[in-house]
Amino acid sequence: MARNGFPGEGGVADGPEAVAASTVRDAGLAPAGRLKVEWAEAHMPVLARVAGGIAQRGRMRGVTVGICLHLEAKTACLALALHRAGARVAITGSNPLSTQDDVAAALAAAGPRVYAWHGCSPQEYRSFLNAVLDSRPDVILDDGADLLALLHAERPAQAARVRGATEETTTGLHRLRAMAAEGVLRFPVIAVNDARMKYLFDNRYGTGQSAWEGILRATNRLVAGATVLVCGYGWCGKGVARRAQGLGARVLVAEVDPVAANEAVLDGCRVRPALEAVGEADFIVTCTGNRGVLRREHLERCRDGVVLANAGHFNVEIDVEGLRALAESERTVRPAVTEFRLRDGRRLHLLAEGRLVNLAAADGHPIEIMDISFAIQALCLERAAGRVAETAGGGGGPEPAGRVVPVPEEVDLEVARLRLEAAGAAIDALTPEQGTYMRSWR
Ligand SMILES: NC(=O)c1ccc[n+]([C@@H]2O[C@H](COP(=O)([O-])OP(=O)(O)OC[C@H]3O[C@@H](n4cnc5c(N)ncnc54)[C@H](O)[C@@H]3O)[C@@H](O)[C@H]2O)c1
Structure with missing residues (x-):
């Protein structure tokens, strides 16, 4: 039921429980x-x-x-x-x-x-x-x-x-x-x-910037001139792809939705099936919200040194167990980087155990983005209450x-x-005539 890796053990009584004091590390x-x-x-x-x-x-x-x-x-x-x-x-x-x-x-x-x-x-x-x-x-x-x-x-x-x-x-x-x-x-x-003020900014610009912040903090690698594969061209994927282009990467996109795939093409990305694209990529970022996006058959085709990162919510997009089964050894080479060495010597670098890289390897979205998202949250909680x-x-x-x-x-x-x-920006207001014009059909 819950997806963050907890086994389905132990039911909890439906009666009143004592409220526990805070439990923090230190x-x-x-x-x-x-x-x-x-x-x-x-x-x-x-x-x-x-x-x-x-x-x-x-x-x-x-x-x-x-x-x-x-x-x-x-x-x-x-x-x-x-x-x-x-x-x-x-x-x-x-x-x-x-x-x-x-x-x-x-x-x-x-x-x-x-x-x-x-x-x-x-x-x-x-x-x-x-x-x-x-x-x-x-x-x-x-x-x-x-x-x-x-x-x-x-x-x-x-x-x-x-x-x-x-x-x-x-x-x-x-x-x-x-x-x-x-x-x-x-x-x-x-x-x-x-909400428009959420997904247009948080998912796109927030994930776009912070996923790269996590990848770069974790690896210290160069993106310019590299090939980046983005799996999933929704709001998060668009942000991750755009920032990769801005950093000088060639961007490949894998999609299952033909409309999203067309958008990627017009945004200057090459769209290929994941199985074909993985072999070209230096960085692969999953942003689908789906499971098993990079499976064993994809991982088998990856280049030596490839960086594998997930920006989707749960750690189900990259098949970590499949990767483990393929590898002959595994070691932590930097704080958020696990190196899997395949039998032919290729090294695949998984970031943050396949958990969302922008939060597990960095501080998450920029503050100004969460300022917007959490203002919406606060107002909606007030309504719910x-x-x-x-x-x-x-x-x-x-x-x-x-x-x-x-x-x-x-x-x-x-x-x-x-x-x-x-932001120090200001907008215009419709004149009364414009308002009427927009609501009329004659
Ligand atoms: N990292 C973060 O901080 C952050 C922020 C917002 C959302 N998210 C999470 O990121 C994920 C994506 O969110 P979104 O708002 O971009 O969703 P979205 O629905 O806008 O986009 C998802 C895209 O993935 C595509 N897709 C689905 N399965 C696929 C597959 N097997 N291969 C290739 N493409 C596939 C879909 O067609 C869709 O275009 C979700 O899990 C969401 O909860 C993460």
């Missing part, structure tokens, strides 16, 4: 974490403005928010903003390698309950998710839907009491839409990923239970306006 790391959070906060003006409004309206006061997100500095800023608006926050990391222990310590020292450490085992990951659920969240913010899947699979009575949730990423929405289609989902989930009040006396409410619902247009537009202001 509380003494808090001062270093605080510096990181302060640095991020100074570059998140949109979240600050939005959070000010939320605090003033008071709708988050006393609301318990359960969060599963990559636990690094920008996420800490969001958690603190909610905490300052009066919410009780319980948070864990959405990936075993993206949690930064110093940030987790700083956040725990500031008030929110934190259950996370870097490199947690599958069992620990699962216990951290359960610790967040033990806090009895009224609303939930998830990234990849591990928390929501666990809640629905193992705590159905508790799920029925949750007001609503928000989901951060494409893969999480695939899973939640599957749950809704099966009639399993118990409350509305706002599709934050699908208000659901019970809005629907008092009437069943169902304005948003149907058990559905994935879009981010309200006014949220997208408010965040867009605030971001423009922060």
Whole structure:
């Protein structure tokens, strides 16, 4: 059910549990974490403005928010903003390698309950998710839907009491839409990923820059003149390909959707089936949200020295076990680089165990990008929290239970306006005549 590698052991009682104190690696790391959070906060003006409004309206006061997100500095800023608006926050990391222990310590020292450490085992990951659920969240913010899947699979009575949730990423929405289609989902989930102010910037420019930041930090290799294969030309893939072109690479794309493939062609990429393209590539980056994109038959054809990285949500895009089976030896050659030596001497370099490279080998998206995404998250959580009040006396409410619902247009537009202001940009307004013209047919 949850995809971050935890085995399906041990059910959890559906009764009241004691809320545990924070579980972090080392509380003494808090001062270093605080510096990181302060640095991020100074570059998140949109979240600050939005959070000010939320605090003033008071709708988050006393609301318990359960969060599963990559636990690094920008996420800490969001958690603190909610905490300052009066919410009780319980948070864990959405990936075993993206949690930064110093940030987790700083956040725990500031008030929110934190259950996370870097490199947690599958069992620990699962216990951290359960610790967040033990806090009895009224609303939930998830990234990849591990928390929501666990809640629905193992705590159905508790799920029925949750007001609503928000989901951060494409893969999480695939899973939640599957749950809704099966009639399993118990409350509305706002599709934050699908807001225009989210995927156009976070998935494209965020992943575009930060995936390369992770690859370059991990390898210190030259991209100019190299051949880069991008698997998946969706919003993330477009960003990764564009930045590779900017760094001077020749870009190949592998796709399964003919429309996305045409877009790649017109963007100046060569489109080939993955099986054919892998043999030409110096760097391969998977960005599909799908499993088994690089399988044994692909890995067998890779060049000596190839760098293999994944920017999709889960570590299922590169078949790491298949790679292991092909290799005669395996060793860590740099902090986030595992070298697999094949029997004919070729070396294949896997980054961050095939987990999303921008968070496992770097700090994730640039701060200004997460300023936008988390401003949307904060406003959507406020709406989700208000659901019970809005629907008092009437069943169902304005948003149907058990559905994935879009981010309200006014949220997208408010965040867009605030971001423009922060960027020192300004736009025109339609004249009354233009408005009328656009709405008329004569
Ligand atoms: N690294 C990050 O920080 C980050 C940020 C946002 C999203 N994501 C994740 O990245 C993944 C992609 O997200 P997106 O928003 O770009 O999704 P998307 O739906 O826009 O794009 C995915 C593309 O992959 C293609 N695809 C699917 N299976 C394929 C296969 N076997 N071979 C080749 N192409 C294939 C699809 O046709 C589609 O064009 C998801 O897992 C998402 O959750 C990661």
